[in-house]
Amino acid sequence: MGTPAIELKNITKTFGSIVANKDVCLTVNKGEILSILGENGSGKTTLMNMISGIYYPDHGHIYIDGNEVLIRSPKDAFKYKIGMIHQHFKLVDVFSATENIILGLKDEGKFSLKESEKKIREITSKYGFDLDPSKKIHEMSVSEKQTVEIIKVLYRGADILILDEPTAVLTPQETRKLFAVLRNMRDSGKAIIIITHKLHEVLSLSDRVSVLRKGQYIGTVNTAETNESELTEMMVGKKIELNIERTKVENTPDRLEIKNISCINREGVTLLNNVTFTAKAGEILGIAGIAGSGQRELLESIAGLQKLNGGEILYHDPQTGYTENLRDKSPVKIKELGVRLSFVPEDRLGMGLVGNMDIIDNMLLRNYRKGKSAFLERKKPKDLANKIIEELEVVTPSAKTPVRRLSGGNVQKVLVGREIAASPTVLMVAYPVRGLDINSSYLIYNLLNKQKESGVAVIFVGEDLDVLLELCDRIMVINSGKITGIVDANEATKEDIGLLMTKNDGGESDE
Amino acid sequence: MSNSATKKREPLFHIIKRPAIPMWQSLLIRAGAILAALIVAGVITYFFTGLNPISVYTTMIEGAIGTEKRIWNLLQGIALLLCVSLAVTPAFKMKFWNIGAEGQALMGGLASALCMILLSDKLSGGMLMLVMIVTSIVLGAVWALLPAIFKAKWNTNETLFTLMMNYIAMQIVSYFSYKYSVPKGSGSIGIINSSSKLGWFPSILDQKYLLNIIIVTVLTVLLYVYLKHSKHGYEISVVGESENTAKYIGINVKKVIIRTMLLSGAICGIAGLLMVAGTDHTIATGTVGGRGFTAIMVSWLAKFNPIMMFLTSFLIVFLEKGAIAISSEFDLNSSFSDIITGIIIFFIIGSEFFINYSIKFRESEKEGKNK
Numbered sequence: 001m002g003t004p005a006i007e008l009k010n011i012t013k014t015f016g017s018i019v020a021n022k023d024v025c026l027t028v029n030k031g032e033i034l035s036i037l038g039e040n041g042s043g044k045t046t047l048m049n050m051i052s053g054i055y056y057p058d059h060g061h062i063y064i065d066g067n068e069v070l071i072r073s074p075k076d077a078f079k080y081k082i083g084m085i086h087q088h089f090k091l092v093d094v095f096s097a098t099e100n101i102i103l104g105l106k107d108e109g110k111f112s113l114k115e116s117e118k119k120i121r122e123i124t125s126k127y128g129f130d131l132d133p134s135k136k137i138h139e140m141s142v143s144e145k146q147t148v149e150i151i152k153v154l155y156r157g158a159d160i161l162i163l164d165e166p167t168a169v170l171t172p173q174e175t176r177k178l179f180a181v182l183r184n185m186r187d188s189g190k191a192i193i194i195i196t197h198k199l200h201e202v203l204s205l206s207d208r209v210s211v212l213r214k215g216q217y218i219g220t221v222n223t224a225e226t227n228e229s230e231l232t233e234m235m236v237g238k239k240i241e242l243n244i245e246r247t248k249v250e251n252t253p254d255r256l257e258i259k260n261i262s263c264i265n266r267e268g269v270t271l272l273n274n275v276t277f278t279a280k281a282g283e284i285l286g287i288a289g290i291a292g293s294g295q296r297e298l299l300e301s302i303a304g305l306q307k308l309n310g311g312e313i314l315y316h317d318p319q320t321g322y323t324e325n326l327r328d329k330s331p332v333k334i335k336e337l338g339v340r341l342s343f344v345p346e347d348r349l350g351m352g353l354v355g356n357m358d359i360i361d362n363m364l365l366r367n368y369r370k371g372k373s374a375f376l377e378r379k380k381p382k383d384l385a386n387k388i389i390e391e392l393e394v395v396t397p398s399a400k401t402p403v404r405r406l407s408g409g410n411v412q413k414v415l416v417g418r419e420i421a422a423s424p425t426v427l428m429v430a431y432p433v434r435g436l437d438i439n440s441s442y443l444i445y446n447l448l449n450k451q452k453e454s455g456v457a458v459i460f461v462g463e464d465l466d467v468l469l470e471l472c473d474r475i476m477v478i479n480s481g482k483i484t485g486i487v488d489a490n491e492a493t494k495e496d497i498g499l500l501m502t503k504n505d506g507g508e509s510d511e
Numbered sequence: 512m513s514n515s516a517t518k519k520r521e522p523l524f525h526i527i528k529r530p531a532i533p534m535w536q537s538l539l540i541r542a543g544a545i546l547a548a549l550i551v552a553g554v555i556t557y558f559f560t561g562l563n564p565i566s567v568y569t570t571m572i573e574g575a576i577g578t579e580k581r582i583w584n585l586l587q588g589i590a591l592l593l594c595v596s597l598a599v600t601p602a603f604k605m606k607f608w609n610i611g612a613e614g615q616a617l618m619g620g621l622a623s624a625l626c627m628i629l630l631s632d633k634l635s636g637g638m639l640m641l642v643m644i645v646t647s648i649v650l651g652a653v654w655a656l657l658p659a660i661f662k663a664k665w666n667t668n669e670t671l672f673t674l675m676m677n678y679i680a681m682q683i684v685s686y687f688s689y690k691y692s693v694p695k696g697s698g699s700i701g702i703i704n705s706s707s708k709l710g711w712f713p714s715i716l717d718q719k720y721l722l723n724i725i726i727v728t729v730l731t732v733l734l735y736v737y738l739k740h741s742k743h744g745y746e747i748s749v750v751g752e753s754e755n756t757a758k759y760i761g762i763n764v765k766k767v768i769i770r771t772m773l774l775s776g777a778i779c780g781i782a783g784l785l786m787v788a789g790t791d792h793t794i795a796t797g798t799v800g801g802r803g804f805t806a807i808m809v810s811w812l813a814k815f816n817p818i819m820m821f822l823t824s825f826l827i828v829f830l831e832k833g834a835i836a837i838s839s840e841f842d843l844n845s846s847f848s849d850i851i852t853g854i855i856i857f858f859i860i861g862s863e864f865f866i867n868y869s870i871k872f873r874e875s876e877k878e879g880k881n882k
Contacts, residue, residue: 303759304761305759330761331758331759331760331761333761335761343759345759347755350753350755350756351753351755351756351759352756352759354748354749354752354753355752355753356752357748361745361748365749365756365760366760368742368745369742374741374742374743375740375741375742376740376744376745
């Protein structure tokens with residue numbers, strides 16, 4: 001093996017009570033591509049931010065070329081020839097590629113765009129990039145912008161490159177091109193770290209893989225000696241018993257039938273690809289997937305907030321027995337049809353609630369329209385607010401406190417409480433326990449279970465596979481907008497779901 | 512991601528957002544700010560003019576509320592400013608930055624003036640007043656509707672759009688000032704119907720401004736109820752706080768923008784009517800007199816609460832009248848009164864910072880970083 005370019009020893013980083021990284025040890029050699037693999041929230045990005053000077057570790061040591069170094073700021077990171085390419089680009093839109101690349105550099109000697117452009121062209125031809133240095137950023141595709149970001153760090157002489165989920169925004173063809181460039185860079189002796197959760201990319205690109213799980217360093221393996229299922233197991237770990245109650249409901253008629261829905265955004269990216277499934281009354285249907293695989297769009301299209309390019313959303317009304325097609329109907333229209341659909345969105349204060357309004361006015365959101373009067377009726381919302389505060393043990397000075405002043409768990413109780421109070425027939429929840437402590441989480445699980453027992457069709461988008469496996473009846477896995485499988489939660493294992501979440505069934509982005 | 516988290520040395524002080532503080536505490540901070548402003552302004556007065564600050568302040572108070580007539584003038588000034596402030600409030604609550612109240616009110620005033628000029632000999636007094644009211648409201652509303660439609664349909668920048676509409680309104684008024692100028696060619700219209708008083712607001716209890724004051728008082732209460740207790744008002748708050756939430760609960764955001772701006776423009780139209788039919792009995796490009804912009808401050812300082820806006824407009828008009836009095840009494844030029852007004856308003860606005868944030872100085876123990 002080559003000589004180590006950078007070594008991390010026992011790196012620990014905490015944010016308050018949350019441990020983002022614990023005793024992580026890593027080595028990256030010169031002329032090597034190392035993948036860092038892990039689920040959402042496993043601490044990959046935090047770790048890389050410590051190498052690139054954005055965070056400073058609480059404990060541990062970093063060695064570069066065998067010497068211990070302190071990286072206090074991104075400037076220090078540049079000094080040690082470390083360059084990070086972030087997921088979200090930091091470029092000035094109206095500037096050209098060259099201008100963006102040299103921006104912020106203290107120029108020694110004469111400032112000359114021409115000289116810089118020449119140097120950029122040398123870099124592009126050396127590694128096989130495809131870029132016109134004089135093109136303006138706003139005229140560029142996502143992949144070109146990424147190229148600019150990579151050249152930016154190369155221009156500054158980086159020998160250690162870190163790429164944070166570089167393929168998340170790329171098409172398969174662009175991914176192939178990127179990989180070719182990365183290989184060229186490796187062959188010229190650079191050390192490259194890529195953060196990813198796509199297994200096939202790990203296997204096709206990297207020399208070694210390091211796995212993180214919930215902030216813990218699990219291990220490093222040589223890519224040549226491993227396979228998908230071993231990596232998945234390292235990534236998701238063994239099943240943990242959570243003891244969430246799960247009752248079986250006998251009568252489970254179909255409530256919501258989603259047929260072949262597709263959704264393409266303005267940039268032409270497919271967000272939902274021919275999604276078909278059925279949600280049953282008296283059942284919790286879990287939705288698992290890497291963040292940003294289309295979960296949000298799926299729920300929003302059912303709620304009438306997302307325009308679809310094809311397919312049907314059929315609702316079987318339990319009272320009338322009629323079937324309604326909800327596709328492209330507005331939330332108000334859906335409500336008028338008598339569909340009792342409740343939705344707890346991922347963005348609680350930005351969408352589900354209004355942060356500056358008090359609890360009473362937030363109760364009003366769902367049904368302020370009720371009645372012919374031009375004026376608001378606050379009596380019932382007030383009673384509801386007090387009832388939720390009491391029953392769900394919301395910690396708040398009063399019902400007149402703006403919800404943004406409440407803690408995360410209490411905000412969620414208010415939101416879930418309101419949505420459940422509408423006595424829904426379909427209840428959709430997105431990441432309902434994110435950021436909540438154990439007790440609040442269990443309170444939410446119990447609420448969902450009660451809803452299920454009373455015959456509600458619950459759709460639960462979650463990220464913790466242990467929870468999904470214990471709470472849900474069936475789990476549907478979504479992967480890049482496609483449903484890759486629906487499994488029985490009683491029988492499935494974490495590895496099964498992990499594989500479905502990361503597998504690449506198209507096979508086209510591989511080489 | 513915080514970027515300075517790695518800094519070893521803690522800065523000298525931190526600015527920390529306060530949790531809600533009790534009413535009395537925030538009142539105390541505000542009172543302290545006014546006191547501090549008076550002291551600073553007093554010191555500056557003494558240094559630059561050698562005058563006794565106490566007598567300057569006494570003159571100020573005298574100038575604003577010294578006689579019964581001055582009190583009525585003060586109330587009238589408050590009424591006009593408050594009316595424009597009421598107009599911008601629904602738009603601002605929706606986070607639609609309507610800085611075109613000046614133009615909207617001017618157009619309302621123009622409609623009144625034109626009716627008075629053109630229709631006085633054709634309609635009876637009552638009918639004339641009715642037509643004036645309707646046309647003022649309509650023209651003010653139209654002036655606000657244009658930017659609203661463009662915002663709703665094509666998401667244009669409402670700040671620039673409403674601002675530009677001000678200049679158009681001024682040019683239109685300027686055109687009519689020449690067209691109907693008395694005497695011809697003088698460029699100003701002069702008092703319209705000065706003998707017949709057609710289209711003038713009547714005096715009530717011998718007070719010529721009382722009707723203005725009554726109208727604005729009623730409007731204040733109505734707007735308070737509208738914003739706080741009506742479904743429309745609720746929708747305005749939701750759209751202003753978060754468009755995503757509005758969409759989530761199925762509010763038609765475009766409709767709310769257009770409807771609210773129509774209301775905003777209509778109230779501006781009424782303000783124009785009060786200025787022309789109730790006050791000046793003429794129209795000129797300066798009729799609104801910058802109230803369209805001052806109103807923004809009145810509305811913000813009162814946190815968009817119409818009742819509180821009475822207090823903030825009182826404050827501003829009071830300072831204005833007092834400042835005029837000291838500049839004439841002590842033979843100071845008007846810039847000096849502007850300086851004093853400026854200092855006082857600066858402190859009042861500055862006090863908002865201390866209500867929302869507290870300053871924490873560096874301690875020996877390292878503190879956890881917060882954003």
